[in-house]
Structures are given as C-alpha cells and as structure tokens.
Amino acid sequence: MADASNVDAFVEFERVQKSYDGENLVVKDLNLTMPKGEFLTMLGPSGSGKTTCLMMLAGFETATHGDIRLGGTSINNIPPHKRGIGMVFQNYALFPHMTIAENLSFPLEVRKIGKSEREAKVKRALDMVEMGAFGGRRPSQLSGGQQQRVALARALVFEPELVLMDEPLGALDKQLREKMQFEITHLAHQLGITTVYVTHDQTEALTMSDRVAVFDDGRIQQIAPPDQLYESPENSFVAQFIGENNTLEGTVKEINNGIALVQLDDGELIDCKPVNVSKPGERTRVSIRPERVEYNRERLQEGVHTLKAEVLEFIYMGDIFRTRLRVAGNDEFIIKTRNAPDQVRLQPGQQIEIGWLPEDCRALDA
Amino acid sequence: MSDTTHSGPVLAADGTPLKRSLARALRMQKLRALMLIAPLLLFILLTFILPVADMLYRSVDNRIVENTLPRTVEALEEWDASLNQLPDEAVYAALAADLKEAAEAKVHTRVGKRLNYENPGISSVFRKSGRKVRKWDMDADAPFKEKLIDIDEGWADIELWRTIKTYSAPRTAGYFLNAVDLKLGADGVEVRPENERIYNTLLIRTMRMSLIITFSCILLGYPVAWLLANLPTSKANLLLILVLLPFWTSLLVRTSAWKILLQQQGVINDTLVWIGLVDDANRLVLINNELGTIIAMTHILLPFMILPMYSVMQTINPSYLRAAKSLGATNWTAFWRVYFPQSVPGIGAGSILVFILAVGYYITPALVGGTKGTFISNLIAYHISTSGNWGLGAALGAILLAVVLILYWVYDKIVGIDNVKLG
The missing domain is CATH 2.40.50.140 (Nucleic acid-binding proteins)
Structure with missing residues (x-):
C-alpha cells in the first residue's frame, strides 16, 4: 500500500518523522499513500501523532525528517498559504469580526478573484451547505452545527483538491454529529475531494471513511477499509481500539x-x-x-x-x-x-x- | 404559569403582584450589597467627589465682588459703561463705604486680587486705597470722588470701573474665558492681547503630546503584547514581570533616571559621542523640551498600554491565524485582516487609558519638560499652589475633564465602549 512510486498517489508521506523537543519522536517513520478522491481518517488516542501528521500536511509543522508530497511534488518547503489545502478546524476558527459571507469571501479575495465571481462562488458554497440565508450573520449568531457547516463551506469555497479536517465534529451533540457525519461524507464524495479526517471517535471513523489509519505511538498500526479494520485487526492494539x-x-x-x-x-x-x-x-x-x-x-x-x-x-x-x-x-x-x-x-x-x-x-x- | 389565564399583572402565590413580590425578595440582597460598599462610598464622597465638585464650582464662583462691594455694585447698575464717562459721586461714595468696611475686615485686598486677574493693576489700587479709606469718616469726609482719585489715579480709569461692573455678577464665565485666552470686556467676549495668551497653546500642546505618547506606546507595546500572548507560559511570565517591573519603582525615581540618561552630559549623549555618532560640540538636546517629556512618559505609561492589549490578545485563538493561512493568506494578510481587527479592542482600551493618564500627567512633565514640554496640569498646579488663582485652576481642570469626556464619547461612537476589554 505505502508504495512511494505509486502513480495514483496524490498525498504521500515517506519516512516522515517529527520531534518537538529533539529527544522524543512524536511521529516515527510514517509512510502513507492516498489516491485522489479518497476519504481517509486518521484515528488514534490523543498523543498518537495523528494531529501532528495533519499539521505537517497543512504546513503548520515542519517534518523533522522525510518527505511529504502532494500531487507528486514535495511540499516540505512550501508555506501553508501556497499549498491550497482547505482546512476545517476543531473550533471552526470562523473569523468573529467578519460576517459569514465575508468569511467565505476571504480565501477568494486573497486569491484576487473578481467581485462578481466571488459573490457567485460564496453563494454556491453557502447553498451547498444549506446556509444560503445566513450570509449576513456573524459567526457568534449561529449555532454550533451552523458554524460547522460554514467552516466546511469556507474550506471548500476555493475549490481545493485536498481538505483536512481536525476533529470537526467534536463540539457537537450526538444527534447533530451523526447528521453531519453523513453530510460531510456525502459532500466529499459528491465533489470528489480528497479528504484527510482526524478523529479519536472510532464510530465516526468507521462510518465516514474509505480507509482508516489507526495511529498509536507515532506509527500507523493498521491502514484498511472500515470493515477489514473491524473484522480483521492486525494487532492487539487495533483490535482493542476499534469496537x-x-x-x-x-x-x-x-x-x-x-x-x-x-x-x-x-x-x-x-x-x-x-x-x-x-x-x-x-x-x-x-x-x-x-x-x-x-x-x-x-x-x-x-x-x-x-x-x-x-x-x-x-x-x-x-x-x-x-x-x-x-x-x-x-x-x-x-x-x-x-x-x-x-x-x-x-x-x-x-x-x-x-x-x-x-x-x-x-x-x-x- | 398562570399568565395565560388572566390579562392583568402576573400575581405571586399570595396574590401580590409578582413584580412587587420580587422587589421585596431582592431588597435584602440590595441592602446588603449597599452596606458592603458603604464605607468606601462614604470615603470617596467625602474625600473625592465633594472636593472635586467644590473645586469645579470655584471655576464660575464670583460672589466675592458682590459680597465685598455690595453698595458699589448696586450703584454701578445705573452707570452706562459705554458712555466713556466716569461714574458720578454716588458710586464713589458707595465704593468708599464698601472699601472702609472691607478694609476694616481686612478683605479689601482679596477683591483687589480677584479683579486683578481680569485687569492687571487693580490689586495695588485696592490695597493702597483700603489703607487710607479705613481712616475716613463716612459723613465728614464726603464727597469722595476727588479724594479717591487723589489716593490712586486708577480710580479715574474708566477701564477699572468697567471691570468692576463686568465682574459684579455672583457667577462668571470669566475664568473659563481666561482659560481659553479670551476675556469678558465691557462689550462682551474679546480675545486677549497676544502676550497674555498661553492657555490655548498649552492645551493644544497637551493634547498633541498625549496623542504622540499614546501612538508611541501603541508602536512599542503592540509587538511586546503579541509576544507575551504567544510565548509559552513560562517565558511569557518572565516577560510579564519585566513589563511590570517599572510599577514597583517609584515614579519619581524613574523620572529622575531619565534626567540622568537624557541630559546633555548624560549617559545617552556620552555614549553617542563616544561611538562617534554625535559631535562633542553638538550634543543632542534630549531633555527639558517636548522630546524629553515624550520619551519619559512613553516609558512610564507603556505598561498601561501593554497590559490591556495583552489580555485581549490572549483571548485570540491562534487557530484563526492558521485558518487564514490555510485559506491562502500570506503571513501579513493573515495578521492584518484577521489578527489585527480582533486586537483592536485591546488597542482601544490601552489608548484610552494611556491618553487619559497622559493628559493629566504632572510630575514627569514638570521634571523633564523644561518650559517647552510642560502640560496644562503643570499650570493648574501653579494656579492652585503658587498663584492662588483657584478659579482659573478650576476652570482649566474643568476644561480638561470636559475634553477627556468628549474624547471618550467620540471613541464610544467610533469604536464602541463595549469593544474595550481590560481583561
């Protein structure tokens, strides 16, 4: 699976290591290949290195060793704003001083897209998450679920090929979470976006993903489709952790x-x-x-x-x-x-x- | 619960209106709260609010003229100041009677001093006349016009009489006009002669320099506050102690230190000369001017800027910056469009604090300001403690207070006081 020369590979981690303090490795020898359009979930207990991996992919952390490639090019030295990766944060990170429409318009403005095109795209993205009527509101006037939708729309509005999600449903109640799980997978498949999703909730991982990478101790313990992961765990950690x-x-x-x-x-x-x-x-x-x-x-x-x-x-x-x-x-x-x-x-x-x-x-x- | 069944006010279980019932239930709580703050409230009322109100009233209080010269004031009502004629004997007789009484009570110099503020020279006229009139007999020595003019030529000056008439009302705008370099002449408000104008210059200078100080505090404080908010806790605490360190040193000590650093034979000049940046013959003048005041006050007020900014920046989640960058914004755009707008309430709070403190600052400008770098408060202090013109001091203080309140109001309109966070 983790074959670096794979022609289909869109996202690749090759022998990636990460250390914060120069003494302990948070991520130990990570190899991962993702084809285009896949919905991959990084699942693991806290401190297992999954979020660090996501941050390295987004460009907010640099890999201590190894190569991260996106569409065949190494992105180790590309700053985050040039990677063109959409990201949904745990706390949504909607800019509180901007309206919803301004929030969505932001990535288009920094890309110097004209006003009329911008407005059209913002409208389309908001309609996509059924938030079309809320463009003039401020984030603080929306409920958690609505903010979540807006955060999703903002990460998608500039049409990135890769979207990263860092425990985006953690703050929602159970019912809403299940609804959003469905909506996110549905949208991702509909738009054909490659998605890397980080969670510590195994149900979420199993229901949403094409493949799940189970992280522990800085390594991927097993990477497999949900049914295989559940039915054929390859080691005791995966067996214990999943289900x-x-x-x-x-x-x-x-x-x-x-x-x-x-x-x-x-x-x-x-x-x-x-x-x-x-x-x-x-x-x-x-x-x-x-x-x-x-x-x-x-x-x-x-x-x-x-x-x-x-x-x-x-x-x-x-x-x-x-x-x-x-x-x-x-x-x-x-x-x-x-x-x-x-x-x-x-x-x-x-x-x-x-x-x-x-x-x-x-x-x-x- | 039962508000759907009847249309009147909602009733409590025992039939009393719910509002009254609630008010009664809360009365004890309110009373207790009041009792808790009562000592402080009383203390502030007696030592702060009442004296301030009294001082403010002095800025318009002019009862002294009417009280000391009641007959003269009454007699002058008939006199037409615009005719260019001296008042008649009746007025002089009234003045003589008033002066005698005042001189016996030894208050004639006070009214002279009061009128001297408006028309320099009157003080000596009153002092001189009072001494002599005291010995007069009100029945035997009449008529008084010639005699008074004999004592002092001033009594033949129409301007003097105009001044007395103009300032005979129990309340006057004179101090306030004086404080903005105007005066109340016989024909209404007029501009003071050029050599007597100082207050406007000083007021404008105070505002201008306070603004400069506020801006230099923003420039110097913003990066420090940012660093404080973004460093790991242990390092941030160390830095915070460094920021707070000046608070533990006396203001006078700090200001004196600046005197040593900034003077022409001081540390900074010596160093610059030694490096060769400055010629020994042309040492920089860094003190006893505006620059000295700005440098010293920026240093002293900096913590008041940093702390509110820091407390606001602390609440800005770093994920906003990450989100902005992931959306394609460069570091600068992310800062300017996302971080900075969210930190504005902190800048606002710090600016209000620093500006209001700066506008009323006294010690530092007095010590390092020389003549060019003094503030309006230095003049207020001069009038209160040296010249004794409390009315003018009070008027200047009231103007300062008004300016601060107006700026506060303007700020509220533009930025919104709700956006100000002090922590």
Whole structure:
C-alpha cells in the first residue's frame, strides 16, 4: 500500500518523522499513500501523532525528517498559504469580526478573484451547505452545527483538491454529529475531494471513511477499509481500539491448516485464526468480537472447542442484550445478542457454554 | 404559569403582584450589597467627589465682588459703561463705604486680587486705597470722588470701573474665558492681547503630546503584547514581570533616571559621542523640551498600554491565524485582516487609558519638560499652589475633564465602549 512510486498517489508521506523537543519522536517513520478522491481518517488516542501528521500536511509543522508530497511534488518547503489545502478546524476558527459571507469571501479575495465571481462562488458554497440565508450573520449568531457547516463551506469555497479536517465534529451533540457525519461524507464524495479526517471517535471513523489509519505511538498500526479494520485487526492494539473486544491470553499449541490451537492460561483449548503468531510455544492474545460469540448449542458447529462460562450480569439495552460473563478467569467477557423474539435472556448465575467460528477468533501478538 | 389565564399583572402565590413580590425578595440582597460598599462610598464622597465638585464650582464662583462691594455694585447698575464717562459721586461714595468696611475686615485686598486677574493693576489700587479709606469718616469726609482719585489715579480709569461692573455678577464665565485666552470686556467676549495668551497653546500642546505618547506606546507595546500572548507560559511570565517591573519603582525615581540618561552630559549623549555618532560640540538636546517629556512618559505609561492589549490578545485563538493561512493568506494578510481587527479592542482600551493618564500627567512633565514640554496640569498646579488663582485652576481642570469626556464619547461612537476589554 505505502508504495512511494505509486502513480495514483496524490498525498504521500515517506519516512516522515517529527520531534518537538529533539529527544522524543512524536511521529516515527510514517509512510502513507492516498489516491485522489479518497476519504481517509486518521484515528488514534490523543498523543498518537495523528494531529501532528495533519499539521505537517497543512504546513503548520515542519517534518523533522522525510518527505511529504502532494500531487507528486514535495511540499516540505512550501508555506501553508501556497499549498491550497482547505482546512476545517476543531473550533471552526470562523473569523468573529467578519460576517459569514465575508468569511467565505476571504480565501477568494486573497486569491484576487473578481467581485462578481466571488459573490457567485460564496453563494454556491453557502447553498451547498444549506446556509444560503445566513450570509449576513456573524459567526457568534449561529449555532454550533451552523458554524460547522460554514467552516466546511469556507474550506471548500476555493475549490481545493485536498481538505483536512481536525476533529470537526467534536463540539457537537450526538444527534447533530451523526447528521453531519453523513453530510460531510456525502459532500466529499459528491465533489470528489480528497479528504484527510482526524478523529479519536472510532464510530465516526468507521462510518465516514474509505480507509482508516489507526495511529498509536507515532506509527500507523493498521491502514484498511472500515470493515477489514473491524473484522480483521492486525494487532492487539487495533483490535482493542476499534469496537468492543474480548481478549483471552494463552500459548499457541500447534498451527494446522490455517487454524491455531491455543491453550488458554487456565488450560482450556480453543481454535483460532493465526494472525500475528507463527510457531507453537508463542504467547498470544486472542481476540473475539462480542457479537460473534455464540451460546446457543444448536448454532455451534460440530466439533468446535467450547468454553464454560458463568453469567455475571445481564443488561437490557433495547436493540441488543449485553451480557457479562466469566470466561477462563476473565470477568469482563462481554457478549452481545440481538433482541430477537426467539432470543434467550440469560440470568446471572447461569452456567452456559460458549463457542465461535475459528475465523472470528484471532490470535494476535501478546 | 398562570399568565395565560388572566390579562392583568402576573400575581405571586399570595396574590401580590409578582413584580412587587420580587422587589421585596431582592431588597435584602440590595441592602446588603449597599452596606458592603458603604464605607468606601462614604470615603470617596467625602474625600473625592465633594472636593472635586467644590473645586469645579470655584471655576464660575464670583460672589466675592458682590459680597465685598455690595453698595458699589448696586450703584454701578445705573452707570452706562459705554458712555466713556466716569461714574458720578454716588458710586464713589458707595465704593468708599464698601472699601472702609472691607478694609476694616481686612478683605479689601482679596477683591483687589480677584479683579486683578481680569485687569492687571487693580490689586495695588485696592490695597493702597483700603489703607487710607479705613481712616475716613463716612459723613465728614464726603464727597469722595476727588479724594479717591487723589489716593490712586486708577480710580479715574474708566477701564477699572468697567471691570468692576463686568465682574459684579455672583457667577462668571470669566475664568473659563481666561482659560481659553479670551476675556469678558465691557462689550462682551474679546480675545486677549497676544502676550497674555498661553492657555490655548498649552492645551493644544497637551493634547498633541498625549496623542504622540499614546501612538508611541501603541508602536512599542503592540509587538511586546503579541509576544507575551504567544510565548509559552513560562517565558511569557518572565516577560510579564519585566513589563511590570517599572510599577514597583517609584515614579519619581524613574523620572529622575531619565534626567540622568537624557541630559546633555548624560549617559545617552556620552555614549553617542563616544561611538562617534554625535559631535562633542553638538550634543543632542534630549531633555527639558517636548522630546524629553515624550520619551519619559512613553516609558512610564507603556505598561498601561501593554497590559490591556495583552489580555485581549490572549483571548485570540491562534487557530484563526492558521485558518487564514490555510485559506491562502500570506503571513501579513493573515495578521492584518484577521489578527489585527480582533486586537483592536485591546488597542482601544490601552489608548484610552494611556491618553487619559497622559493628559493629566504632572510630575514627569514638570521634571523633564523644561518650559517647552510642560502640560496644562503643570499650570493648574501653579494656579492652585503658587498663584492662588483657584478659579482659573478650576476652570482649566474643568476644561480638561470636559475634553477627556468628549474624547471618550467620540471613541464610544467610533469604536464602541463595549469593544474595550481590560481583561
């Protein structure tokens, strides 16, 4: 994926490093290639280096080492205002002393675009985000969601090929955030803009992106489309960070036909898909998604290894049931079941047997 | 809750109007608040507001003439000042009676001094006459016209009589006119002779120099405030201490330091001569003129400019500048179109503060200003403490106050006082 010579590459990071203090690397050896028109999300906990990457791309931070290319040309030494990259900031950064129309007009004015053309573009951009009637208002007179739309329109009004968004929905309430998530992805795809989106909200990352780059400790841990990321995490960090996840620790006994037999620390045996393990005797952390765990014996495949479990807690959540179990000494083992008419509601204290398909159980690095 | 059911005033639960009920509930709070500020309020009222009001009243108070010379003032009402004739015997008799009484009470010199402000020379006429008239007998010594003129030729001067008549009213605009280089003649307001005009020049100079000082404070303070607002906290705190350091030094010490630095044999001149930039014979005159006052006052007032600007700049999110640059603005455009407009309230607050302080400044101009660099306040101080012409001092002070208030109003109209932030 991260092939620097890729002809389709629009945005490229090649061996990029960044240090603020000369002692610690915030970004360690970053390689990333983005084709034109892609919606890529940088996801990670705070301090993982994702915002630094965005700032380097925007030109507000300089890379300590490595090359950042945009459309094939290195932009390391190009100042931010010449990069032509649209940017949406976390706090919107709408200029408070200008009206909405003036805010949108600003990037066109500095590009010396004529008045009539400017007005037409501003109007089109405002209409695009359904804010056409608000041109004469000041940012302080708008609600958070409206400001968000204006910030988006301002980042798009000068028709940049690349738009960066730094946690743009962080300040909005849940409902509005979900609405805006949809609108932003819709707009980005409609206009064919390449988008780099930074967030620490994994739901946002999964619902919006073409690909998600999971950052941790200054490195990209995995970069993949949302479904792959969720279903086939490549290491324990990604498995833990994306979605809810159950982990059990053990040792690899043997690997046969793409199935690893893992002996858990309490002696039980389970079948897993080997991902980060290669030979018997290796320590491993096994990861299973809560919704892939099955306790209805009839639905379990013949001959699979099952585990004994004790129900600790049953939580009714409306659309799903969330049940906490004790499995192989782990008190935090969660299973999720859909609220279907024939679904059994487990009772605390009940002893059950659980199992799963070997491919849903991934043996990752310990 | 129930305001939809009846159309009258909203009632509280017990039937009293809600407004009255609310006022009663808040009365205790208001009373307590008043009690808390009462000591300070009383202190300010007694030591500041009342004296200031009294001083301001002195700028129009002219009761002294009427009180000291009641008969003369009454007799002069008949006299027509425009006829170019001396008043008749009745007026002189009234004057003699007034003067005798005044001289016995030893107040005749005061009224002389008062009238002397308007017509120099009158003071001595009153002093001289008072001494002699005191011994007169009001019945035996009549008529008085010749005798008075005998004592002092001044009593034969029509101008003197005009002055007395003009300034016989209990209130006068005379001090104010004097303060703007005009005077009240017999035919109304007239311009003072050229050699007596000083106040307009001084008032204009005060305004002009205060403006220059304000602008140099903006120029010097803006970058410092910007740096303060944008440095990391630890460094910013150090810089802030440096900015505040002058506050911990006495004003007099700082001004005296400037005297040492700026004088012709002073540090700056010595250094310039030593470097060779300035010839030893032509040392720069940096003190006892306008330049000296501007330099010293800019230094002294600079913190008052920096602090409001800093507090405003602190609230400007750096992401605005980044946003502007990402939208294609150069560093300069981003600063000028985005950062600067947002910092204007700070400049406004600092400017008002510095200008108002500068306009009324006294010590520094007095010490380093020489004759060319003094302010109107130096003259006010002179009239209050040296010449004793409190009326004129009060009038000058009132004018200064009015000018400041007008500027404040103009500023409010243009920039808007709501935009001023002091922190």
